[in-house]
Amino acid sequence: MSDTMMDKVALVTGGSRGIGAAIALRLAEQGADVVLTYQENKDRAETVAEQIRRQGRRAEAVRVDSGDPAALVAAVDGVASRWGRLDILVNNAGTFRAGPVEQLTMDDFEQTVAVNVRAPFVASQAAVRHMPAGGRIINIGSNVAERSPFPGFSLYSMSKSALIGLTKALGRELGPRAITVNLVNPGPTDTDMNPSDGPLAATINGLTALGHYAQPADIAAAVAFLAGPDGRYLTGATVDVDGGFSC
Known part of the structure; x- marks a missing residue:
């Protein structure tokens, strides 16, 4: 285990599976204590937390609906209160709603x-x-x-594009406080939501320069770099971990 994040406290939203779980585990490997949020599957979240504890780091799984602002603020404040500090925030929780634009509902939009x-x-x-x-x-x-290669992604693509502006503006605002803000854009990644052997996998592979899906650990490695001491001079940046999908 590396000690580049020793005694740091990280909060990873949506950290119970897939990319979020890989990020939580990688930050712990680098020495951080980790709080991860989940919405539904407590057992899966606790499994990730237990894996972190086996690495000798502290861990906690907290049920939070990221769509509830009050609950999210309470979760962040709770981490700082219980753990005495908060050094790293990874905003990973997300929702995916796709379909023809004329069929998307206002509930889809709002959520x-x-x-x-x-x-x-x-x-x-x-x-x-x-x-x-x-x-x-x-x-x-x-x-x-x-890059939106398939129809039906208008809502999801819009929501993720908004993070570019948020990242740049916060990076500028928080720079004088020596707080960095960066964005990682994963490409096709082998998770239960988008398996590398799924029905569209061959087509998706062909859209990348490298010809294959990422593993969650590939995304986690980029996050760990940005969260660690070697990432101290990057802020407001977008890092595409997409195998050349955006080339």
């Missing part, structure tokens, strides 16, 4: 914006009240913010 746009803003707003100099905010976006 997508609430979780994919409002939640990162609310969590970041709450976190910076506690973050010391050297703090890190890392937003998790999507490759479809820059």
